[in-house]
Amino acid sequence: MPPKNSALDALRSQVLSHTGAEERVEVNQRHLIDKILARYSAEYVVYRELMQNSDDACAKGIEIVFETASPNSKETVPNLSTKITRVLFKNNGMHFRPEDWNRLKKIAEGNPDESKIGAFGVGFYSLFSICEEPFVSSGNECMAFYWKNDQLYAKRASIPEEEQPKDGWTTFLLDLREPMDMVNMDDFAPFLARSLGFTGNLRDVAVYLDHHRLLSISKKMREPRPMTLPKTMYTTSPQKIFTLKSIDLQSVQMDATRMDVSRWTREVNTTTATIFLRTASGNLDVKVSKQFATDMERTTKKYPPSQTTVQIIYLGHDEKEASTDNKTIFKDLLPFPEQGRIFIGFPTHQTTGFCSHVAGRFIPTVERESLDFIDKTLQSWNHELLSMAGLLSRLIYEDELSQIGNLYNEIVLSHRKPDEAEDEGTAKAREWLENRALHALQAFQFHPSTPSPQVGHYIDAYFFRMSRLELSILSSHGVKEIDKVRIPDATMSTFLKLLPIIPTSVYSGSQKFMDKMENAGRIQRISFKDVLGELGNRTLTETQMVGMLRWWIDYNSKNTLRDEDVKAFFQQALVCSKNSVLPLSSFKWFVNPKLTPVDMPLPPETLPHDITKTFTQPDLHRITGMWQELSLLEWTKYIVNEPDFETSPMFAEKVLLVLSRGWTQLNENYQKAIVALLANKTCIPTKYGMKIPSESYFKTVTLFPDLPIMVFTKQPLEKLLSAIGTRQSVELQLVFDRLVNAGNWDHMQLIKYLASVRSTLSSKEMKRLVATPIFPKEDLTKTKTTHSKTGQVSDQSPATATTAVTATATATATAASTTTAAVTPSPPPVKRYPASALYVPTETHMALGLPVIEWKGRWKETSDEAKFLLELGLVTHPAIKDLLELAAPPNESAIRTKALQHFFENFKTLYASHYGTHIKLAFLPTTDGTFQTLDGCFSNPSCGVMDFPVLHADLRVHATLLRIRENPTPEMLLERLVKSPPTSKDKAREVFEYLQSIQGDFFYQHWIALRTAKFIPLDDAGKSLVDPQSCYFDKKDSPFHPDLLTTIDFGRSANLFLKACGVKEEPTPVELTQLIVRSPEEFLNRNGGIESYKSILRQIATNMLVIRTHKSLVDEMIRSPFLLGEKRIQQDPDEASLSGETISEGKQDDGSEGNDTSDESMVQVVVHYKLVRASEIYLVDDTVLQQLFTPFCAPMEELLESLYEFLGSTWISRQVRENCKPQGALKKTHRSEALQGLIVERAPLLLNGHPVSRLNHTLEWLTTKLKVFQVPEIQLRREFIPTGTIKSELTTACVVQDQSKVCYLLITAQGDVDYFDIADALAKLLLKKKKLNDSIWWSSLLSTSLHGLKRKGFQVDRILNAKKAEKARIEAAAKAEASAAAATGKLGPQQTEECLTKLREVFPDCDPSFLRDELSKETQDHVQRVTSKLLDSGYPRIRKDQEHQNKQPVVAPVPGSFPTGQSSNVPSISTPFSFPGPALPSGEAILGNSLFSRLKSIRDTVIGKPVVKPDQDTIGAGNQVSKPEAFTPPTIGVAISRGKGSSEEHQKHLEQSLKNAIANCRPHGRSDIRNEPTVSQVSESLTNSYCDSTPGQFLNFAGHAGELEFYIHKDCDADQIMTKENLKSLSRFVKLLMILAQNVFGLAPETMHVMYDVVGPTIAFNRGGSLFFNWRFYLNLGHDDDAGSAIKQVQGRSITAREEGLIYWFFTIAHELAHNFENAHNSKHEYYMSSFCEQYLPAFMGIMSPINAKALPEVPATATATATATSTSSAAPSTT
16 A cells, blocks of 8 residues: 655645635536436336335325326227327325425435335436426325426425315326327236235236226235244354244235227227235344444445345246236246246346246345345345345245145055055146146256346355255155155166155156256265165065066166176065075076977076066076076976876977977087987887887888887977987898899889988998999980881870880889799899999980980989989089080081080080180081181181181071180281281281271280281282381372372271371371481472471471480481571562572562652562571571571571571571670760660560570669660671671660670660660660560560550559659649749749640741740730730741751650650650551540451450459450550651661561461361360569460361361260251351451461360460361350341441451451460560551451441541551450
């Protein structure tokens, strides 16, 4: 704490002790009341305060009257739509006392009576929220309030006796500040009902509208019932402020009657509602310290009371059911199931956290809507009172549960019987009590309160803390403390009957409360210990035991128990079994009734079936691993010891039947164990009594009559009886003794018997039968003889024949059996064979001559005898090897045929799995009469052309079945083709066509081998053979002379095979290079001359990336004189006519200079061509040097130049030594300074696009270090180093260095500025490698105006902005100057020059000095006044010599700059793209009237003018082009002469470059196109870089469309595209392109190509000089609508679709031609596209006569010419 300031304390004491006059602090009462009401803004606050005052005045009833302006007492129905003007509030309480009147007019004093609610003294002033001047009458006095300014005044007076109200009610008269709508009774009625809930005195409330009673509410209360305070409760609050002394419970009934009036129909409906509830009032003693009382009095203006109450409204279950379901009037008084509110006399916004309202002497905030927890004293008071609310709510709950518990014991528990279901009446009573208990829990379930959560938190906490006992709750055994009961579990409800459990309905209905209790540890779930406790106290019934075991399965799977707990569980769980009680731990087995009968004796350790029958076996195993299913073995062990088993046939049969049912499911060990138990038991009943199994026989054993045969009423399973030893047959040895040893016996009888007893034969006996030769074979010769003698056999049907055989066999058998005593001669012995040596007796086997078994009767494979013989090894079919040997020579043809027939018929079923290449037998007949193996013949007859064996035609249908290859393998074909090549062209065609048909069988290695194999005959003698790589296909349109290449043609099909082998349509780039390098002269002479040779060189240059990988070929190219060199010589026509093979290029290429008759125009350029080495050729980067020294140079094409340079050619500028000698002194002149500024301004444009590695100097160096000076003359000396030739001439610009390496750009003073010379000098200085196009390009950048550059797509905004800023500065200075001159009326220097310029435009021949004098005489309207004066009086004109003198010192401004506003009499210098002509009218924009611009405008309208973002991937992607500004024409008044080397030379160079670009276009060559999409980064000056995208192209050559090649996308179906209608459209598109190509641009047709794809952005593209145009866009853009005749509206004019297409594709072709100069979409490309459009516009207009006639007005020639300088290509419709 900071120390006291004694000086300040003394000063304060002095001031307070001063005897001067005191000043009262003034309060603006209106503002004070407004601020109080701002925090007192609850709804209906006026009525709440008035009702609180009425209750404090002990009023029983109140009336609220809403009066309208003009009430009608005769109306029977109230009008709710009228406005309310006045409110009367009346109560019948005691009248105002004098102290009450005094307090009424005081703010913030409040009611000092501690028993009253009011605390702050501001409640009455809520009336001012709706009323300006309230009026109060009470008893015989009244008081009126009124305002004077912002001060409130009150007048009190007595009421005359005759005017006093008869009813004596206190009245508050409130004249509303503004008329208001009638209150909404749907909200107002609940508010009044809620407010009436806790009033101590108020019983009735009525609401009126004029004289209509809209609402009445009454409250009735019974006599209170005192509640006994349990001793287990804490009755004192935590801080000992409150002590609960007593509790009164009181039942309340509230009735309401409301008149409902429709606002629209005026219909009246009266509704009533009644509710019942209980209020609990806790009477509290209050005990506080003096300090606490003082602090509270300071805040609330009253001392705490000595006694107070806290009340709770509780809605019990029965009251809720009895109350009217009215959700309007009493909806807020009965909050259940929502939260209740805190009442401080009347409801606040604070909720209680549970479903009851709480009323008490809480201390609220000023607005009385929430409790005050800010002030420390009031916080303690409110917290203590909330704790008593928690105590009271706990007492109400415990009282309710106590009543429920008493009723539950009396009604439910007293009538409940153990293990019996309760009756219907008891069930209903229990359900009612459970619902009542659930309602109590829900009513006292706490939630977070709002807005302050402290309220709910405190009540909730003390609800549980204020009792020494746990919370009471209803359970299955009555009301118990919550820690004594358990949470219900459905799985235990069936067997837990003694444990108190919460009813399921109560638990599920209060789930959140139960979860809260469980988390707090107040209630627990049923534990394993609880289960053990119940099991130890009683024995479970079977049903309860089933339920317990089901619970145990689930519980044991989810919990890990100790072994002692598990043991205790099974020992304490008791089961009643056979009149005895046994623990679960004593049982070992459970019964499976499907296996073991439950009605027969069972082992004593078996669980009762009534318990286990509801469980599955897995469930029983999960209960305990000790229980096992009672197996047949264990049951047999028990049952065989029963006495009846060996004495009672019925009992023994029943046991054997049980064992029979489960016998097949027993494993072998169990079966053996049971056999051991039964083998020695006399358990088989026979006709001779009970026998052991080994002494008993089955009924089927009938050979001997004295056998003990089994006797059963229902025979057990045969397998069981056989297993235990019961006999099924007689021993085999006995059979042999009695039958076989008898001599020639009938084998048929033996087979029949053995088949009948097969199941009894052991494996040893079967092996003996397999090896024994028992069976004779059929005599096939005898059979054939019989068939030949008796022709009837073949005529019999199969059935008849079988019957005959059977009859014969039967007769034979009968005769044999009856001749036992007769003596006959012995027949010869029969030879017998084992069954495995004989075949099944079928006709097929007999026909094939195979040994078959002798068989009497018809052979049936399904008979038991046949099955038995097959088991013994009788062969069913011949083996594949045996069968194929029968089918091969030297067997007879009939046998071979039958063998093959049998083989094919049974292949899939018998021989497929055994058939394969391992069979090397030659059994397959061929067409040449031989027999071949599987690998030796083929099924395709075509392979015979190569002398391969072909399968016989009759067997080809079985080729697939036989797995015979259709064709020889590629290796076989390749070997045959190489070793035996075709000997004639016809034979070769057949062979190649066959090989083409199976081309898909060849793989890469085969094609590699074929490429170098010599098998292609060049003549019919077969002597000259070549390999595929050494020849080419013969084509009619081949660009190569036939003698230059080896060509072949074997037809379309054969050629396809040869093409796959490596024969090419034309030489590859590498091959072509090899041909031309080795024989260049022959190639030049035989292959079409110079242009054709150039075309081939271009192909080589295009493919140099591939060629350069062949180093030996590159070395040969460097040494060989195969490159074409040009030498250009200027000659007179006469000299030219005498020269040899030369080409003349005259300068009259068009008619533009046809009228020139000077000597210069007659000079011709003669070009000499020669094949020389690259080292002897020079690359032209300076045409002047070429013209001066005329060496052999490379063609001026960038593509060829790159080839020549790679092979060793050097640039001509590097072979010339230049020396510039300036004459005279260096001067700084207007011209040099203007050029210096121009270079600085255009420097970013000049260096744009040049990588740093190509520059000698940086941009900063160029703009700061380079100096420009003027000299009188510059002498240029050039020396050609290879020849030593020296040439000297004058030049207009050069760059020199001084001794300190400072560079100077020098220009001359004569003539116009030659920007080409300047650009050339700068390029030599700045670029490490200068090209001719660099000089042309830079000269255009220097000479073109900024507006012109902007229209051409250059980004010059930064330069323009800088000029605008400079112009603004000058204009600001001019304005300042004008302001200074305004006072005197005189012009400043700049203003004088401006006015002089305007006057000279009108009077160009007037003396400028005279004009200045006249301007100085005027004080206003200078130009107008002087103009009028000169027109009236005349003026002195300048002389010719004076005009000449005036022109000499004048220096032309730098072209491309913008007007600065300063006066100048020097005309502008024309740019290379402007033409001389008459001056245009003043103010007319050239661009707007130019024909070309109009055409551009139409084109932009037709195809759209895209604005492309710098990083946008789109068609024709380029830098964004701003909208061109209006063009300001140059002042044309004085003719400017053009000297030699002026911009005309630049224009001629440009025109020649454009022609060269067109000449460089080439055919594509019909090869497919595979280009991946690419994206490159393009950097432009003054802008950010952007992405230039190139979509991928995947096109296949499809044929020709007219004269043009046609390509389609690889995913397109050519048949669907090339329909009849589509071909007509394609023809029109080709015709349109041909018109533009030939009639406008002069393009060769073979350089134009048409393509088609389905999707994609590609409109057109340029591939190495080959131009491709997308037919799809021609269709989609509507250029073919109505075959091109459809009329379209463009800019208000009508043109046809064809004319629209001509415009569109004219620009498209120009765009693609520009790509011959520049690949990227940048400003350079835009420049060349514009140049193409300007150059060929006249030719285009020649074919557009329909547009000229009807769409475009006639335009002057000057406008057309000037327009060529303004074209842009901002919407280039292509992508490359």
